Amino acid sequence: MLNDRAVYDDDQRIFRQSVRRFVANEIAPNFERWEAEGIVDRELWHRAGQSGILCAQAPEEYGGTGDFRYNAVVIEECSYAGFAGPTGNFTAHSDVSCGYLIDYGSEEIRKTWLPRMVSGEAVCSIAMSEPAAGSDLRGLRTRAVRDGDDYLVSGQKTFISNGQHCDIAVVVARTGPDAGSRGMSLLLVETDRPGFSRGRNLVKLGHHSADTSEMFFDNVRVPATNLLGEEGGAMAAMMSELPQERLIIAVASIAAAQKAFDITVDYVRQRRAFGTAIGDMQNTRFALADLKADLCVGWAFVDQCLAELVRGTLATDRASMAKLWVTEMQGRVVDRCVQFFGGYGFMREYEICRLYADARVQRIYGGTNEIMREIISRSL
Template sequence: MARFTAEHQLFRQTVREFVEKEINPYADEWEAAGTFPAHELFRKAGSLGLLGVEYDPAYGGGGADHWYTVVLGEELGRADCGGVPMAINVQTDMATPALAKHGSHELKKAYLEPALRGELVASIAVTEPDAGSDVASIKTTARRDGDEYVISGSKIYITNGTQADFLTLLARTSPEAGYRGMSLIIVPTDRPGFRVARKLRKLGNHSSDTAELVFDDVRVPVTNRIGEEGQGFYLQMEQFQKERLIAVYTALGGLQRAMERTAAYLRERKAFGGPLLGMQYIQYTLAELQVEIESLRQLAYAAAEGVVAGENVTRLATMAKFKAGRLVRRVADTCLQFHGGAGYMEEMWTSRYFRDSRLLGIGGGADEVMLRVLVKTEGLEV
């Protein structure tokens, strides 16, 4: 069981106030617009120290323990939309972990430091039209030409894609070397040859801008590479663990708030001579879902403890990501059902939560990919 200190709880209050003041009042507006002002919001988050809680203070990070990341995710999950928390998570735990851990001092000064202040918006560019869950199949290339890489290809489903100032891009630097021939490269989006091909329309997470990106002989310095050439696949797999954990922590916050809001509605809604919450079937269903949420929480916290201890948490993180992807769908469906006709209306939060929650079982590794990993970790291969 986690032991949150008084300092953790003060940080929790800071994040909750940020969500309630800087996100929730504008959620409807941003959802309708299909985007949110990332630079403006990220600067506010950066000023509160929310964008790099575990990173080196030398570059503007908080130097805190992993439980602060748990708190951050849980509280962002209580936002009135899923898109903005996801965009923040990209900045904190998807596009910057490899840069923070393996990037050169110069690269961190140029990109990580302003990203932690919220002055630069970051994005992670891995998925391609023909390579989603199968990361080893990416085709975007980064050809060496003297002291530069010349990047050609395309990426799709890129969160923060229309607003990003730089991308952490996975590309092939040695096409003949398979997954050992990939590198992670920082690509500024102001370089000639880069363009946003289109902004994508999605089922949910409307406030988050998602894009298809094209690279037409984009030149960047070789010094923009993170780590050694050919190590990109491994560094991205490492980043995926961060991505999956922050997604789970954020899901926990959303799950708990959804249950709280549903119970409050059912307590007030009268039908068949009394409040709906008085019906035994509804009570039992909600009680069972709380058991599932608490099970996920304990699994996630066990993974967090492993992170703090410096252990390999691939197994626990994968289990938690899989369970979270399934559970949010079940909870979202139940909450909508128990709100009846009102729950199906756009004006009710249940409709947005139902749409937004569907992504968790796809993004950051689909449910089936998580199961494939677990087949290996559990020794179930033939």
């Protein structure tokens, strides 16, 4: 299902082959080591930049293509290969953080950082979540207090993808303590500034090779020129950018679900029980037929949404539907596939086990699926 879809043109199909080679040559040989170490090598970012797979949607003058479909190709190929950790690394950098610099950064910020993000010289993270504020940012406690031409940023962030490697972070901070959702702003914070520190690299159920960290800000002095957009404009900016983030989660989920399905079909054709291949049993055939139907429907809707995103018409509720339905479907697919592997499906050395563990967070980040249901219900 990854090839020959109408949403892509010949340029993206050629690019897909390049990404597939990169995944095979640069990620696959190192992946198990990265999973054990809980972080990818910093060199991966330089290699990815050299291969042209970072921040492809950046305008051409900054080194990109200006077309988000190239981003989607990268995520599909990494996810289908079963490499959720690097997928998460690239997504936080290219598919989420980059958009804030493109759409809300000053020309100086864009000229300074976008070419370095495209090349892999600089890694970016987005720092939203806090111990008391996840999907609901009203509990946000990180503050940015104006001090002359600077802001002083203080607070704590958690669950931050690329937290160990990042050179810059898009930080959501409260600049108006009594202004509610209009009192939050976005600041680009360089991580070499005094007062910034990284916490531990968090140990997770899945996505082991994607570094996920705590961050601490102790009166970090940030120039006011690092403001992304207007003061107090963080919520509006996030509402504008989140549909893209949620769609790319759906893209990653459906590619990973397809991989789980494909390796399960191969397995049941070889595994025998009671004198026959379990793939020939009616229960197996009917269950896999249901999963195939789910996948085909999912791919069709994801491609519709991707085409809408490229045209600039993707609505918030449709992005939320894609994220909700596809991630829930991924959970069903991997759970059923593990069952067909029997006891081997519970062994970490089997890929289906890792796919099962990696799938769980898809229903949580980018806004939990309960939040997706709330957003969709408002459009009824």
